[in-house]
Amino acid sequence: MGIALCKPERDAAAKNRQIETQIRIENQANKRKIKMLLLGISDSGKSTIVKQMRVNYCNGFNETEVVNAIFLIRNNIIDAFKHISLLILDSHIIKSDTEKVLLKLFAFESQKIEMMQEVDELRLINSIRVLECITVFFEHYSFHPMIPDNIHYFFPHLERIAVSEYMPTVEDLIHMRQTTLGVHEISFDYQTQTIRLIDVGGQKTERRKWIHFFEGVTAVMFVCSLSSFNQATEQEPNNAFAKGDGRRKQSTPTVLVSVVGVVTQQSAKQNSGPLYWQSQAETWGTKLIDNALFKISFQMVNRLDESVDLFTSIRENNFLKSSNFMLFLNKIDLLGKKLETIQFVNHFPAYEQWITNDNSVQSVAEFIESMFREGLDANQKIYAHLTQATITTNIEYTFGLCCDVIFNKNIETLSLE
Numbered sequence: 078m079g080i081a082l083c084k085p086e087r088d089a090a091a092k093n094r095q096i097e098t099q100i101r102i103e104n105q106a107n108k109r110k111i112k113m114l115l116l117g118i119s120d121s122g123k124s125t126i127v128k129q130m131r132v133n134y135c136n137g138f139n140e141t142e143v144v145n146a147i148f149l150i151r152n153n154i155i156d157a158f159k160h161i162s163l164l165i166l167d168s169h170i171i172k173s174d175t176e177k178v179l180l181k182l183f184a185f186e187s188q189k190i191e192m193m194q195e196v197d198e199l200r201l202i203n204s205i206r207v208l209e210c211i212t213v214f215f216e217h218y219s220f221h222p223m224i225p226d227n228i229h230y231f232f233p234h235l236e237r238i239a240v241s242e243y244m245p246t247v248e249d250l251i252h253m254r255q256t257t258l259g260v261h262e263i264s265f266d267y268q269t270q271t272i273r274l275i276d277v278g279g280q281k282t283e284r285r286k287w288i289h290f291f292e293g294v295t296a297v298m299f300v301c302s303l304s305s306f307n308q309a310t311e312q313e314p315n316n317a318f319a320k321g322d323g324r325r326k327q328s329t330p331t332v333l334v335s336v337v338g339v340v341t342q343q344s345a346k347q348n349s350g351p352l353y354w355q356s357q358a359e360t361w362g363t364k365l366i367d368n369a370l371f372k373i374s375f376q377m378v379n380r381l382d383e384s385v386d387l388f389t390s391i392r393e394n395n396f397l398k399s400s401n402f403m404l405f406l407n408k409i410d411l412l413g414k415k416l417e418t419i420q421f422v423n424h425f426p427a428y429e430q431w432i433t434n435d436n437s438v439q440s441v442a443e444f445i446e447s448m449f450r451e452g453l454d455a456n457q458k459i460y461a462h463l464t465q466a467t468i469t470t471n472i473e474y475t476f477g478l479c480c481d482v483i484f485n486k487n488i489e490t491l492s493l494e
């Protein structure tokens with residue numbers, strides 16, 4: 078005998094059935110899709126690759142995104158001038174008293190500038206960009222590791238950008254920096270397949286979310302910034318991804334040295350960032366601890382080492398054992414520019430023993446690729462590509478190469494089944 082249901086219960090049961098059917102259909106459709114995961118440390122270029130996919134296969138950006146970009150790009154510029162000002166103030170670069178006033182405003186009150194009326198914000202950007210000391214900085218130190226990469230693109234365009242009627246171009250949107258928080262997915266058709274492309278945040282605090290997306294991944298596209306070889310991040314205690322392996326100089330342990338000032342709640346945010354001129358093995362800086370500004374020695378980890386360690390741990394992850402690994406050795410353009418003035422061997426002494434240790438882009442890129450291949454099983458294939466994610470055609474071409482491999486492998490697997 079059936080159970081008699083009253084109307085609200087019947088409606089709820091019908092709704093449940095409808096939801097379950099919908100989930101089943103979606104699951105089946107997802108199985109037919111190719112799932113690709115973009116992984117890599119922060120600032121490597123993952124979201125830039127997603128933007129290129131959107132330009133190529135998803136109608137680009139909508140009006141709201143373009144309008145939002147006006148503010149984000151200006152904030153990128155103010156943030157870059159903040160770091161540049163801090164460095165100039167702390168350096169031997171000659172600056173007049175009037176220049177110092179403006180530099181201090183950007184260095185310590187950048188958030189205030191971001192909150193100003195547009196007309197005042199633009200006046201300040203236009204005032205700082207023409208300072209003599211800024212010109213000197215860009216001539217001699219523009220590839221300092223503390224400077225955001227996209228300022229090399231935005232600085233020559235400031236005359237166009239720092240006006241009230243500014244509308245960002247697609248190229249501006251590609252160079253805009255917005256740290257990814259959480260996990261984002263786009264889906265698009267490519268040849269005969271539907272691709273699900275998943276972008277994650279690369280910051281350490283974001284990485285614990287990654288594991289939830291490791292199931293059923295056809296390809297991992299691991300992105301590494303080649304220009305990160307002279308950059309460093311502060312090492313977290315017990316960080317599994319930042320062990321370092323002696324390829325570069327050993328860092329010093331974190332030591333609390335002295336209190337250099339007490340800060341108020343108001344100035345806390347502005348003063349908490351590291352203030353140092355050159356990140357080498359030993360790095361000095363100031364850090365906010367319990368509202369007091371301490372001078373400490375940070376234990377730093379080289380960002381290229383961090384990237385290699387992260388790649389190794391991803392490669393060894395059991396969920397990803399049957400995934401294809403594509404390595405995007407990105408920011409090849411910035412590597413080239415840096416190598417014009419910086420000796421790679423000073424950051425990676427092991428490079429001295431490399432086949433050709435001539436500081437050329439090709440040789441350094443090969444050495445870096447070899448770091449990622451170290452300890453690889455003979456049967457584990459990694460497909461490596463040199464990329465510049467800010468160039469649409471470059472990513473379109475590289476993505477095509479990756480898909481050729483993936484689709485052919487899929488056919489091989491299907492014919493074996």
Ligand SMILES: Nc1nc2c(ncn2[C@@H]2O[C@H](COP(=O)(O)OP(=O)(O)OP(=O)(O)O)[C@@H](O)[C@H]2O)c(=O)[nH]1
Binds near residue numbers: 118123408409466
């Ligand atoms: N010059 C140059 N800049 C690049 C390249 N790839 C990315 N960038 C810039 O590097 C910055 C960081 O890129 P994102 O794509 O935001 O980095 P991400 O890996 O998504 O970083 P998270 O979201 O923090 O994990 C952006 O300003 C990009 O425009 C490149 O090949 N060359």
Ligand SMILES: [Mg+2]
Binds near residue numbers: 255256257277278
């Ligand atoms: Mg991102």
